Amino acid sequence: MHLLRNAGNSGAAWRRNLFFLWLSAAAILPAGGEDPVVVYITNSGRRYHREDCSSLRRSRVPVTLRDAVQSGYEPCLICDPPVLISRAPGRPGIYRVNRENPINCEGVEFARLVRAEVVGHIDGDTIRVQIPSPPEELRTLETVRLIGVDTPETVHPRRGLEAFGKEASDFTKSRLLGTTVYLAFDWELRDRYGRLLAYVYTQDRRCHNAQIIRQGFGHAYTRYSFHFMEEFRRMEQEARKEKRGLWGGASSN
Ligand SMILES: [Zn+2]
Known part of the structure; x- marks a missing residue:
């Protein structure tokens, strides 16, 4: 130095x-x-x-x-x-999965996640949350982009309504809006737009990011590396094989 x-x-x-x-x-x-x-x-x-x-x-x-x-x-x-x-040792309240090294996305230490209320819903992979007692690096109100998953756009300025965008959006809305969720983070806390990048867990300890891929409402988004990339890729392959959701070929647009 x-x-x-x-x-x-x-x-x-x-x-x-x-x-x-x-x-x-x-x-x-x-x-x-x-x-x-x-x-x-x-x-x-x-x-x-x-x-x-x-x-x-x-x-x-x-x-x-x-x-x-x-x-x-x-x-x-x-x-x-x-x-x-x-x-970045011991940042209080922020659970970064890379350091904890759970084997799979649902193997996180649930008690250490950040609790948040889902107060708004933007699309299949983006939500608005309120964090009652935010740790130092977080704000009370945050926009959260789910890590490692990409759902078809519902309202894209150029592409308009993409096939299956509404289904993906409705899936996230019905599962998350108005509920309490728990957030875990990877090596990168925010994207370039300032949105929080998080794994979002529902009360039943399911990782919603993974659920979207498992059920075929979106694909594994691997442009930026994240801890559960291989696991998410496998889930997508499985969903494709089973022709779930958007892999079924039928779009209800
Ligand atoms: Zn800079």
């Missing part, structure tokens, strides 16, 4: 640091079985960012998250980039 800060005052040393960071990022990329998480730093700042952060207008240097953290960079407060799991 101090080393880097001092180096920042001298142009040559600073550029050398950036070069080494860049080198190590480039060296890691093709090697591992697992893609390293890449974040972005600037020439003058001491924080690291997501790719789309407004702080990156002047300069952006991709580095691996691990290198950024080991070089003393702190996460940006605006774009809330990913953190190394080992750097």
